[in-house]
Amino acid sequence: MNYLRKAWQRLTGAGAADQDKTGLEKKYAHFQKLLQANNQVLALMADMGEKLSGDYLFDFEYIRATMQKLFQETEALTHALIGLGGERYQDLVDACHRIKEDIETVLGSRREIPQAPPVLFFDALDASKVDLVGGKNANLGEMRTHTQIPVPNGFAITSYAYKIFLDYNNLTQQITDKIGSWRMDDLDSLGRVSEELKEIIRAAQMPPELKTAMQEAYDRLAASEKQLPFLAVRSSAIGEDLSFTFAGQYATYLNVPATELAASYKKIVASLFTARALYYYKNKGFKEEEMAMGVVVMPMISAQASGVLFSRHPEDNQGNTALINAVWGLGKYAVAGTIEPDQYIVSRQPLGQVVEQQIPVKRVMLRSQKHGGVAELPVPEDMQTRPCLQQHQITELMGYALRLENHFQKPQDIEWALDDQDRIWILQTRPLKISTRKSTAPRSRPPQGHPILLDKGTVAFRGVGAGPVVLVRRDEDLIDFPAGGVLVSRQPSPSYVTVMHLTAAIVTDVGSITGHMALLAREFKVPTILNTGIATQVLTPGQEITVDADFGNVYQGIVPELLREKIADADELAETPVFKTLKAVLQKITPLHLLDPKADTFAPAYCRTIHDIVRYAHEYGMREMFKLREHGVSGEALLLVSELPFKVNMVDLGGGLHTKVKGKATPDQILSVPFKAFWEGVSAMRWPQGKPDNVKSISSVFVKTEEQVAQGENPYRDESYVLISENYMNFSIHLGYHFSNVEAYVSDQVNDNYLTFHFHGGGSTPERRERRVRLIEAIIDRIDLRYQRTGDVIEAKLSKYPAPEMLNRLTVMGKLTTYTKQLDMVLFSEGIVDWYIKEFLREHVDAKT
Amino acid sequence: MNNQKKSSIGKILIVDDEPDMLEMLDMIISDKTNHRVVTTNNPLEVKDILAKGNFNLVITDLKMPVMDGMDVIAAVKSRDADIPVVVITAFGTIESAEEAVRRGAYDFITKPFRKEQILVTIERALDWQRLTRENRELKRHVKNSSP
Numbered sequence: 001m002n003y004l005r006k007a008w009q010r011l012t013g014a015g016a017a018d019q020d021k022t023g024l025e026k027k028y029a030h031f032q033k034l035l036q037a038n039n040q041v042l043a044l045m046a047d048m049g050e051k052l053s054g055d056y057l058f059d060f061e062y063i064r065a066t067m068q069k070l071f072q073e074t075e076a077l078t079h080a081l082i083g084l085g086g087e088r089y090q091d092l093v094d095a096c097h098r099i100k101e102d103i104e105t106v107l108g109s110r111r112e113i114p115q116a117p118p119v120l121f122f123d124a125l126d127a128s129k130v131d132l133v134g135g136k137n138a139n140l141g142e143m144r145t146h147t148q149i150p151v152p153n154g155f156a157i158t159s160y161a162y163k164i165f166l167d168y169n170n171l172t173q174q175i176t177d178k179i180g181s182w183r184m185d186d187l188d189s190l191g192r193v194s195e196e197l198k199e200i201i202r203a204a205q206m207p208p209e210l211k212t213a214m215q216e217a218y219d220r221l222a223a224s225e226k227q228l229p230f231l232a233v234r235s236s237a238i239g240e241d242l243s244f245t246f247a248g249q250y251a252t253y254l255n256v257p258a259t260e261l262a263a264s265y266k267k268i269v270a271s272l273f274t275a276r277a278l279y280y281y282k283n284k285g286f287k288e289e290e291m292a293m294g295v296v297v298m299p300m301i302s303a304q305a306s307g308v309l310f311s312r313h314p315e316d317n318q319g320n321t322a323l324i325n326a327v328w329g330l331g332k333y334a335v336a337g338t339i340e341p342d343q344y345i346v347s348r349q350p351l352g353q354v355v356e357q358q359i360p361v362k363r364v365m366l367r368s369q370k371h372g373g374v375a376e377l378p379v380p381e382d383m384q385t386r387p388c389l390q391q392h393q394i395t396e397l398m399g400y401a402l403r404l405e406n407h408f409q410k411p412q413d414i415e416w417a418l419d420d421q422d423r424i425w426i427l428q429t430r431p432l433k434i435s436t437r438k439s440t441a442p443r444s445r446p447p448q449g450h451p452i453l454l455d456k457g458t459v460a461f462r463g464v465g466a467g468p469v470v471l472v473r474r475d476e477d478l479i480d481f482p483a484g485g486v487l488v489s490r491q492p493s494p495s496y497v498t499v500m501h502l503t504a505a506i507v508t509d510v511g512s513i514t515g516h517m518a519l520l521a522r523e524f525k526v527p528t529i530l531n532t533g534i535a536t537q538v539l540t541p542g543q544e545i546t547v548d549a550d551f552g553n554v555y556q557g558i559v560p561e562l563l564r565e566k567i568a569d570a571d572e573l574a575e576t577p578v579f580k581t582l583k584a585v586l587q588k589i590t591p592l593h594l595l596d597p598k599a600d601t602f603a604p605a606y607c608r609t610i611h612d613i614v615r616y617a618h619e620y621g622m623r624e625m626f627k628l629r630e631h632g633v634s635g636e637a638l639l640l641v642s643e644l645p646f647k648v649n650m651v652d653l654g655g656g657l658h659t660k661v662k663g664k665a666t667p668d669q670i671l672s673v674p675f676k677a678f679w680e681g682v683s684a685m686r687w688p689q690g691k692p693d694n695v696k697s698i699s700s701v702f703v704k705t706e707e708q709v710a711q712g713e714n715p716y717r718d719e720s721y722v723l724i725s726e727n728y729m730n731f732s733i734h735l736g737y738h739f740s741n742v743e744a745y746v747s748d749q750v751n752d753n754y755l756t757f758h759f760h761g762g763g764s765t766p767e768r769r770e771r772r773v774r775l776i777e778a779i780i781d782r783i784d785l786r787y788q789r790t791g792d793v794i795e796a797k798l799s800k801y802p803a804p805e806m807l808n809r810l811t812v813m814g815k816l817t818t819y820t821k822q823l824d825m826v827l828f829s830e831g832i833v834d835w836y837i838k839e840f841l842r843e844h845v846d847a848k849t
Numbered sequence: 850m851n852n853q854k855k856s857s858i859g860k861i862l863i864v865d866d867e868p869d870m871l872e873m874l875d876m877i878i879s880d881k882t883n884h885r886v887v888t889t890n891n892p893l894e895v896k897d898i899l900a901k902g903n904f905n906l907v908i909t910d911l912k913m914p915v916m917d918g919m920d921v922i923a924a925v926k927s928r929d930a931d932i933p934v935v936v937i938t939a940f941g942t943i944e945s946a947e948e949a950v951r952r953g954a955y956d957f958i959t960k961p962f963r964k965e966q967i968l969v970t971i972e973r974a975l976d977w978q979r980l981t982r983e984n985r986e987l988k989r990h991v992k993n994s995s996p
Contacts, residue, residue, distance in 0.1 A: 051961055058961030063938050190914050275914055580868040798921050 027628060028725055030083035030652040033620040035745070035752045037077035039514065039616050039815045042751060044070045045590055046514040049522035052582060053462055054574065063582050067107065070589070071100055072611055081617045085624040091604035096613055103588045105612075106583070111445055113238075113292050118161035118213040121220070122154050122298075127408075132158050134236030134294030139408075139429050147407055149400050151426050153224055154298030155217045157240050157265060163290045168207035174200060179278065185545065190275045196274035206262045214265070214297075217742035218258050221299065230300035230372060231256045232427075233264040235271060236294040250293070253332065255300045255368040271292050301425050302367055303417040305388040306331030310432055311401040312411040312788075313345060320356055322346050322401055326388035328379050329365030331415055331427070339364060342388050348402060352395030359387045389418070394425055404429050409547045449557045453545060454507070454532050454554035460518035464526035465505030465547035466558045469539045472496070474786060486547055488539050490784050491800060492530060494615070498522040505547035507535045507554060510801050512750045516592065519611065523590045529554070562803040626731055626743055626756065628723055639664045642724075644683060646735065648720045655726030672724035674755075675742040677807040678731065679816020685822075694836055727752075742813055746806045753806050754799035757785060757813060760792070772820060779816055782845055783809050815844050859905035859975045863888045864895055864921055865937065866913040870960075874908065877964050880973065893914035897929050906974050909937045909966075911945055919952060926953045926957075931981050933974040937962075 046232050048066055051058050067740055081089045116132050125133060125141020135139070137156035144151045164170050175197060180192045222465065235250030239453070251271040253264040270295045289597040307326035312319055325341040327334040334341045345356040361384050367377050380691050399414060404412045404426070411432040417425045470485035472478060481487070481499040489496075492511040496503075497520045506521055511530035517782070521528040527549035529535075539545060539554070546559040555562075574583075589610045594602050597619050607613050640648040641664050650657065650665065656672035670676045727747045733740045745753040759776055769792045780787055780796050787796035798809060819840055827833055861884050865871045871888040878886050889898060892913050899907075907925050911918035922934050932953035938946040946957035955974050958967060 053962050055965070055966065057870065057877070057963045057967065059867050059870050059939075064963045278914075576869050576873055578873075 024628060024651065025653055027084050027624070028723075028728070031621060031728075032623050033078035034077060034084060034617060035749070037073045038614055038618050039078055039288065039749060040073040041070060041077060041610065041749050042514040042519065044073065045519050045611065047462075048582060048586055049519055049590060052522070052579065052586065057303070058578065058582075060578055060581070063107070063578070063585060067103065067585065068612065074100075077614065077617045081621055081624070084621060089604075089620065091605070092613065092616060094148050095607040096149060098364065099588060099610060099613065103585055104136065106584045106588060113159045113163045116160040118156050118210050119155050119217040120158055120159055121217070122151065122156070125156060131238060132160070132294070134159070134238050134296075135430065136234065136236035136428055137294050137296050137700055138236075140296065140298075142407075143404070143429065147403060149403060149426050152298045153303060155221065156236065157214065157297060158297040159292035159294050161213070162269065162294070164207050164210055165204070169204040170211075171200060171204060173835070174175060175273075180673070181662055182278070190278060194275040194278055197278075200268060201270040204266065206266070209324065211262060214261055217297070218261065221297075222258075227738045228258065230368065231258065231261060231264075231822045232259065232296070232298050234296040234298050235267065235268045236296045237272075237296055238292040238750060240548070252332075252373050253757055254332070255372055255374040259296065260372070263615045267296055268295050269764060287714040295533055298427075299428070301417045301646075302368055302420050302422055303330055304328065304422075306415070306417040306427075307341060307388070309397055309401050309416060311405045311414065312413070312432060313347075316595065322349050324389065324394065324397060324399060327365060328362055328383060329367045329377070331417060333364075344387075344389065344394060346394055346398055348398065351402070352391070352398040354391070354394065355773060357387065359385060361385055362388075363519040365542045374419055386696055390599065393418065393422075393424065394697060400424070401427055411531065436575055442746070447555060447561060450546065450555040450557050450559050452553050453538055453556050454529070454535060455552065456506070457529040457532035457552055458511075459549050459552050460506075460514050460528040460530050461522045461526060462512075462550050463525065464504070464506075464546065464548050464550065464562045465527040466563055467544065468501065468502035469541055469542045469543045469545055471536065471539075486545055488535050490536050491751060493522060493707070493786075496520070497524070497595065500526050505529075507532060507547055509533055509535050509751075510805065512800060514674075515751055515800055516615065519590050520592060523586070551633070596798075598792040614659075622743075622756070625728075625730060628740070630635065637721075638662075640667065640670075641665065642667050642683065646682070647719065648722060651721075651723050652721055652726040656724030667827055668722070671726060672729055673803070673807070674810050675722060675724045675729040676730065677746075678729060678742060678744070678808040678814040681811035681816075683814075684811075684819050685815050685818035709774070733817060735817070738817075738821060740817065742810075742817070744806065744810055746803050746810070748803060750800055750802055753801055753803065754797065755798040755806060755813070757787075757794070759794040759796075768827050771830065771833045775827070775833050775840075776816065777822070779812075779840055781817055782841055783812050785809075811842055813828075857878065858883045858885070859900055859971075860885045860887070861908060862895070862898055862902075862904050862910045862912070863984060864890075864892050864918075865908075865910040866890050866892070867910065870910065873953075877967065881957070881964070881968055882971070884971070884975075890943045892918075892921055894929070895921055895924050899932075904932055905978055906933055906935065907973060908935045908937065908971075911936050911940075911949060917919055918949060922952050924956055931978055933978050935967075935970055954993065963994070975976065 010051060041803045050056065051062070069652060074096055076095050088361055093255050104211045116130050120129070122137070122141045122144045124147050125138055127138050127142040130138040131632050133156035140154065141156070144153075166175070178193050182189050185451050203820055218444055222637055224435055232252075232254050233256050233510070234252045235687070236555040237250060244531060248660045249263070251268045253267065256264050305326055305328055307324060308331065308682060309325075310323040314323040322345075324344040324346055325334045326344070327339060333339050336801070339362055342360070342362070343358045344354055347353040347355050362379050363384060364376050365379050366374050367374050387799045400416075401412060404414060408429070410429065412429045415428040419425060460583040465486065467484040469488050470477075470481060472487055473494050475493075478495065478499050481502050483502045485498065485502065486501045487496060487506045490509045492506075492508050492515055492829065494516040496506065498519055501519060501524060503526050503807040506517075506526055506528040508530045509532060511517065513530060518528065518530065526655045527547055529549050529552055531545060533552075535554075543556075546555045546557065546562055548555065548562055592611045592615060593606060593608050594612045594615045596602060603618065604616060607616060637649045637651050638661060640650055646774050654676065656667040657672060658669070667679055670679060720731065720735070722729060728745050730743045731741065735743065739760045741758040741781050742755070743807055746753050757780065772794045773789065773794060776794055777787065777789060782796070783797040783798075787794055801809070823836055827836075850930050861878060863871055864884060865874070865888075868890050871890055875886050875888050878884055887902065887904075891894065892909070893916055895907075907921065909918045909921040914920060918936050922936070923932050925932050930953075931942070934953065936946055936949040936954045936957040938957055939960050940983060943959070946959070949957055955977060956970055958970055
């Protein structure tokens with residue numbers, strides 16, 4: 001209570017009036033900026049979360065542009081908090097920078113070239129070595145070390161060899177300069193830069209270290225092959241995501257004599273710098289120093305026939321067939337589509353049974369030349385119309401295909417060759433890029449026998465979930481939340497995150513899709529419908545329901561067909577690099593760790609995500625605003641003149657009062673949206689019916705009794721004090737025994753809206769204080785405030801309700817303020833308290849809803 | 850071939866230098882429709898690909914290296930003015946999208962976009978092509994039968 005008096009003393013005393021007022025206004029302006037930035041950040045987070053739903057297509061540019069905006073707004077948010085509360089929030093800025101760096105690391109996803117020998121044999125490789133040798137090498141190594149499938153022996157020239165090559169020729173800086181000289185918006189110079197880079201590589205020297213390593217590897221290979229093999233030298237680009245991008249675009253050299261290995265290596269490295277590769281790198285935000293090439297070196301298989309096998313036929317809905325293409329000679333003609341290949345549609349089960357085959361006339365083939373290189377030769381006439389593969393070879397190939405599919409746990413795209421000794425070799429395997437076709441029939445709805453319980457609301461996260469209704473009114477209700485329950489509540493709360501891994505779906509009466517909880521629902525992929533208005537009235541605890549957040553409906557009972565659909569509709573986009581990046585970035589953005597504002601860990605040092613930052617800034621922004629009541633103001637305070645014996649001093653922070661007002665104001669001159677509603681409640685109050693006999697009139701309760709004066713109350717010092725603006729009120733109320741504070745922000749932005757209520761009792765006997773608090777508790781509970789009570793102190797809060805609902809509640813709070821004041825003298829017994837609770841609710845709450 | 854109306858199946862060429870985008874578009878269209886999809890991340894190949902197949906629709910990114918979306922529109926239109934071109938453009942570059950429409954693009958769509966959005970646009974574009982062709986056919990019919 002003391003600060004009020006102090007404030008009032010400052011208020012009435014002489015002083016730097018304008019300066020104080022300006023200080024308050026400035027703080028309020030910071031608060032508004034904070035709210036604005038808070039909303040922007042939440043909206044951006046919501047937008048990014050939505051993009052991960054699988055309903056959207058987006059690219060890296062989207063991620064970059066959105067992140068930039070997100071950083072800007074987060075910075076604005078922290079600055080606003082510092083403007084409001086001062087340098088003590090500097091820690092938050094530091095936390096912000098820390099998180100930003102984390103995110104940039106993910107975004108940059110800088111691939112360091114790992115240190116390694118320049119050459120590694122397949123037998124020393126597996127799938128985990130992809131950064132070292134590229135996808136093609138890594139898969140060959142994986143097959144040789146972990147399967148019994150016939151893969152030629154061979155070796156990889158590593159990405160570290162590439163680094164040795166660049167370092168030896170001092171190329172890194174040259175490449176950086178060249179690439180730096182080209183900008184995204186200048187596409188014309190791109191081709192030129194690409195040509196210059198390729199020329200630089202061609203002109204570069206092979207480092208002796210690398211030459212020696214390659215020579216030694218070749219000698220070892222020759223020893224194991226017991227001959228001096230010609231080589232297949234193929235690119236194996238670094239970076240899983242790039243292997244698809246440039247499939248078939250980097251250089252490949254076939255039937256290369258050992259003497260030309262180094263030259264082929266350089267040509268393959270040069271092919272890294274095609275115009276398109278450069279553009280893609282830059283567009284993706286990669287650094288040029290991350291570009292690296294691995295190279296596959298294996299003995300050339302003298303193939304009589306070769307081709308490609310898809311372990312699942314892309315056009316087959318049932319998924320029981322595979323597709324094999326075959327040509328005579330080397331496989332390049334099958335891959336490049338130079339000639340029409342044999343095509344076999346083969347069943348997976350029974351293994352290798354040919355379902356359908358097309359054997360076109362094959363007039364030419366590509367064959368290795370005796371002294372190196374390849375040449376197109378005519379196919380001997382008797383072979384032209386003959387199938388390249390016999391049944392037993394098809395069966396053998398299919399066996400390998402299924403084993404590979406099983407080993408890699410994905411349908412595979414396989415290159416194979418049949419050598420002159422009729423042995424089959426697998427030359428490459430990689431995940432098959434197909435999507436399984438699904439029926440396009442639209443969903444028939446509504447499902448039969450399941451009445452629609454709710455058909456309105458805002459979908460925060462799509463999907464379908466079903467289970468028994470669990471009504472959550474306060475945080476305690478989250479304890480023992482049953483797995484598979486549907487969480488139903490009046491308002492959303494970030495504290496629900498603690499049970500989100502258990503919830504089948506969430507349905508609320510109010511809420512915004514950019515709110516904290518909606519973000520979390522998206523993160524946890526919980527189908528969520530907000531803003532249904534009536535969910536808590538329509539749905540009953542334990543009732544089984546199906547929440548269809550695709551169409552915004554809630555059905556009675558469990559609707560299996562909707563749930564089945566959900567399972568079938570697994571997200572096929574999730575595997576793409578751009579999705580993975582956004583997902584990784586969002587991991588640093590949306591998870592919320594600052595859950596309990598009362599915990600010690602609710603502090604900048606514990607902020608690990610942008611969401612934590614926002615949560616902290618918003619909470620402390622509100623606390624700083626609440627503290628404004630301690631701020632001394634002088635001069636500009638106005639007296640609210642009304643018929644009530646209630647002395648209220650007002651300070652307008654902007655837009656709270658009619659502009660012409662000077663010195664005194666009447667209630668009809670109040671423009672502040674929340675205060676107007678609150679005052680309406682205060683002044684509309686009338687004495688409850690059936691008042692106890694010893695209470696004579698309304699005025700009697702405002703007159704200080706001797707008892708009160710004896711307890712230290714000064715009847716003439718009871719002054720209340722309110723800061724207002726168009727959307728804000730911060731009302732410190734001193735009425736008799738009571739001190740309470742009602743603070744509220746009400747605007748069209750649902751996310752900004754909040755109401756806090758602090759009640760401190762005082763005076764009177766412990767029994768009466770207890771009764772008073774019980775009465776308040778019962779009433780604010782009915783109007784959905786979340787509250788905490790310690791002794792006879794109540795702290796309560798409500799947020800994110802639409803403006804009309806906020807204002808209704810503010811009016812009720814106004815009524816309650818007068819009511820409790822009036823009742824002080826009459827709370828003789830527990831029975832009377834119950835009666836007054838009922839009376840108030842009947843007359844002022846239930847009548848409205 | 851299933852029982853679907855033949856006219857409802859179109860052949861679509863998608864051109865985008867971002868392989869992710871190509872892959873996702875391909876996935877979605879193949880997944881949700883019966884249209885045939887051919888993709889390339891090399892706009893220089895567009896002419897050759899168009900020459901090989903009977904395409905009903907071209908979807909192209911606007912900003913690409915070497916040959917941009919405007920060039921793709923020109924290439925398509927010089928081959929067959931009845932092939933609609935849908936341009937994909939980054940948010941915030943509406944002006945260039947409008948320019949693309951002036952140069953003959955059927956419609957544009959801004960990244961990021963919903964799956965449904967592109968599917969609806971595709972159906973509309975294919976309908977447009979069908980109607981344009983029918984219309985021309987009818988006109989010729991009327992012309993030939995009138996004295």
